[in-house]
Amino acid sequence: MEIKVQKTTAPKEKPADETKLGFGHIFTDHMFVMNYDTGEGWHNARIVPYGEISLSPAAMCLHYGQEIFEGLKAYRTADGSIQLFRPDENFKRMNVSAERMVIPKIDEEFVLSALKQLIELEKDWIPHTDGASLYIRPFIFATDPYVGVRPADHYLFMIILSPSGAYYSTGLNPVKIYVEEKYVRAVRGGTGFAKTAANYAISLKGQDEAHNQDYEQVLWLDGVEQKYIEEVGSMNIFFVIDGEVITPKLTGSVLPGITRKSSIELCQKWGMKVSERRITIQEVAEAYDSGKLDEVFGTGTAAVISPVGHLKWGDKIMTINDNKIGPISQKLYDTMTGIQYGKIPDDMGWIVKI
Ligand code: COI
Numbered sequence: 001m002e003i004k005v006q007k008t009t010a011p012k013e014k015p016a017d018e019t020k021l022g023f024g025h026i027f028t029d030h031m032f033v034m035n036y037d038t039g040e041g042w043h044n045a046r047i048v049p050y051g052e053i054s055l056s057p058a059a060m061c062l063h064y065g066q067e068i069f070e071g072l073k074a075y076r077t078a079d080g081s082i083q084l085f086r087p088d089e090n091f092k093r094m095n096v097s098a099e100r101m102v103i104p105k106i107d108e109e110f111v112l113s114a115l116k117q118l119i120e121l122e123k124d125w126i127p128h129t130d131g132a133s134l135y136i137r138p139f140i141f142a143t144d145p146y147v148g149v150r151p152a153d154h155y156l157f158m159i160i161l162s163p164s165g166a167y168y169s170t171g172l173n174p175v176k177i178y179v180e181e182k183y184v185r186a187v188r189g190g191t192g193f194a195k196t197a198a199n200y201a202i203s204l205k206g207q208d209e210a211h212n213q214d215y216e217q218v219l220w221l222d223g224v225e226q227k228y229i230e231e232v233g234s235m236n237i238f239f240v241i242d243g244e245v246i247t248p249k250l251t252g253s254v255l256p257g258i259t260r261k262s263s264i265e266l267c268q269k270w271g272m273k274v275s276e277r278r279i280t281i282q283e284v285a286e287a288y289d290s291g292k293l294d295e296v297f298g299t300g301t302a303a304v305i306s307p308v309g310h311l312k313w314g315d316k317i318m319t320i321n322d323n324k325i326g327p328i329s330q331k332l333y334d335t336m337t338g339i340q341y342g343k344i345p346d347d348m349g350w351i352v353k354i
Helices: 060-064 087-100 108-121 197-212 258-269 281-289 327-340
Strands: 030-037 041-049 067-069 072-076 082-085 133-142 154-164 175-179 217-219 236-241 244-247 273-276 293-300 304-313 316-319 351-353
Touching: 030 108, 041 108, 060 133, 067 087, 067 197, 082 108, 082 327, 087 108, 087 133, 087 258, 108 133, 108 154, 175 197, 197 217, 236 258, 236 281, 244 258, 258 273, 258 293, 258 304, 258 327, 281 293, 281 304, 281 316, 293 327, 304 327
Parallel strands: 175 217, 175 304, 244 273
Antiparallel strands: 030 041, 030 154, 067 133, 072 082, 072 133, 082 351, 133 154, 236 244, 236 293, 293 304, 304 316
């Protein structure tokens, strides 16, 4: 499919101070757009100036949430080249989400080539500062003007780009996490494994209450017994207990994170004992009490590797590794970002150059 390009006549000023980008506030000059209509499939692929879009107030995405998205990043290396980290995994996962949300699938190779073309056009927006990158947000949503409930016949696929710094304002400093016992995020058979807006909307109430108690994020437990640990919502979670690196297994209600998968692969390569298994919050608390809870960290595209310094479960507050980043979290962070920013060789075959 040909991609038409309409360049902006009013380019915006690039951020002057790359250390103050924050996350997800600033958007580049152009975006990728493509339409889907039943009978015609995906068509009208175009790169256009970034700007507002017009939607019917009856657009189905606004009423029933038929939407999916992805998150990945473009990195600038010291020699000035631009690279992506496992982008094929994002578009593969997008099609898994599409299947669950009855959204038409995309051609993974085509959207990756469209993304490369968009980034090529926007390459001056990619930050030069260590730790900053160009966050990429592909998404698809239903646009039919109809307030009945059924899968839509019309969709938009878009990619927008945002020069960003760390997701958490604390950077690599440990985050404070609150174990949620009242609300649940997902149940097996639901949409927990899909990257769809509803999973994030559902998390807001718990997050709001955690913020009120001065905790940054919520650790979700399983939706049936509220015993087994699932994920944080903005990242997957890992525990290091007595030398074993443990992360909840993918049972259908946990997002199959790409940084999660990459962390498992690195730990396996380093000869560590890595387990994807069910783990209860009780097991974590017991490990803490017996001095065997060495590290806790989250993994995510936006969050990268995020050490957890405090975990609050009911009245119990666990301070992990003295509220300092642990050796495994640090090694994963250094290796992952080293590969992403081209500082160390990519012997895993994860990098796609633009
Ligand atoms: C990402 O890590 O890219 C995500 O989509 C998580 C989101 C909460 C920022």
